[in-house]
Amino acid sequence: MKDTSKPKVAVWKFASCDGCQLSLLDCEDELLAVAGAIEIANFPEASRRIVKGPYDVSLVEGSITTSHDAERIHGIRRASKFLVTIGACATAGGIQALRNFADVKNFIPMVYAHPEYIKTLGKSTPIADHIPVDFELRGCPINKYHLVELVNALLNGRKPNIPTDSVCMECKRRGTTCVMVSAGMTCLGPVTQAGCNALCPSYNRGCFGCFGPKETPNPDSLADWWQKRMNLTKPEIVRAFRGFNAYAEPFRKASELHEK
């Protein structure tokens, strides 16, 4: 039944792995409470029910990789009061943005026998390159508690409380020994936004940048450290910055600098 008093929330998908929208269904303890406070108006992964716009909140997952999708996102923006991008694909272009550093024409025949059947753009781009975005949730995948916090904040008319410091700070707070200093592991923690509670270092491995560049990062200094003190080669530095947030500007510039 349609309840007009509840805010209408829609979930939209572009090029992605579906993991970030799955995070909503992974909120097992909160799902029924959240679903009780909102009207899920468009969420095809979970429901056949499609309610027409306009929508109070749109959650957008995935990056823009086709001309059809580049058109479609404008319609979603027009139908949405508040539009939030969720995940590395929507906020930075995702892992599929690795094509942006190559010629996609060379990529197609590596996967498909009939390149003429495939329609794709040369670049995978974040949603904010196409339309104004009201808020971005980072992560590959997003942290599901950030999503609950976001929905809670929007329902209560306040700003979402999402940390913007670095993974490095999270490591210090939980008391994990620095894996770069103590074990010589390549770690993106100093330049990567917090959000995962410094998961990888707590599993004896370096951060690989799921939450993308933090505010005011200094990737060149980090790369310099890697090069001079850890003897990383240029291709290794390039690969380190070219992960799920490769096309986010600070990481992109750092990788391009070491490609020369």
Place this chain on the structure above:
Amino acid sequence: MKNRTIKVDYLARVEGEGGLFVKIKDNKVVDVKLNIFEPPRFFEAFLRGRHFTEVPDITARICGICPIAYQTSSVRAMENACGATVDGQLRALRRLIYCGEYIESHALHVYMLHAPDFLGCEDVLDIAKAHPDLVKKALRLKKIGNDLMVLLGGREIHPISMRVGGFYKVPTKAELQAMVEPLTWALDFALATVKFTSTLTFPDFEQDYEFVSLRHPDEYPLFDGRIVSSKGIDIAIDEYPQYFEEQHMAHSTSLHSVVKARGAYHVGPLARYSLNFDKLPEVAQKAAKKAGLKQTCNNPFKSIIVRAVETVFACHEALRIISEYKMPEKPFVEVTPRAAVGHGASEAPRGMLYHRYRIGADGLIQEARIVPPTSQNQRVIESDLSAYVNKNMKLSEEKLTWQCEQVVRNYDPCISCSCHFLKLHIDRQ
């Protein structure tokens, strides 16, 4: 009405974007197409030049629903290429985290994606209105699967602990012991799920499939073993390319896989179950029999019961592994790269997932090939649709459309994987 068109533009409750087109002329289906318009992401292309140790984390991003399947198939392929053996408790831990993915993924599909069709509901929230207690328990089951993945892998989506050679970090016995109580509850509720799903109404729709799955001499297959089929294939995993091929069709950004000698084949729970019934633990076998299943199941609608039976297996197996667990001294074995080709296959909850990589002595990937379950099932889904519509021509437009969607959802298709969703068009002329 002799000629008609039925269409669904965006199929719901599947992962990814696709559509479906059925054309009916003089009361016969003349054309069926599963259109997959999920934009291609070119994983096999950008994997070239990446280091072999990076591949499990990159390929996990093909699918947020079954990252463990992608990580397992890729690490097994790398270990195969480099001649590394990962056995004992490390191998058992890989089975354990895979059990977590089965519990999570099957609970999601059985209750949230598939059951609404049988109960005439649009989604699980509709079910929750009538049966709040059932849905709460279903969510608890799903959460226990996720908790197991979080314990071993750090997080439920794109876990970070699996690596070539083993794990970055392994749990202590006490950490695993904490899962015994919830898993014991989960096993009971999985048994109740088998019973619940067996009371649903199923259309009479037995099909003659060639089932394909892994088979292992000692266990219900999750990874390793041989590739077998119900029509006589029995090969090593590295012989896959000689027996199977992928074809590229104009209407899909997902490649279609076929058995070279014959054509369409079926992967997933029905195939695994029918080819490996004897390897299920007794508790799962008994539950299946009580639910009215035979040792082979050819009705794709009954895959919901089979998923419940496999959930029983996964809970039982997880409890077994935990009871026998001894924390390994080292979380991984060293793997040195060499110039070689490696093959890996594992049983994602929705079917067999095959990976092949050519790597250089420098450890860099030269070539990659990934064959996801949904691209293997595309042909069979199309033939099911054709057979189902031919048999149920008299149904109303609305009913037939919904049931066609259900035919597709029987396969728990993951279109993000296969390319990557679904649009249903039934065209009656």
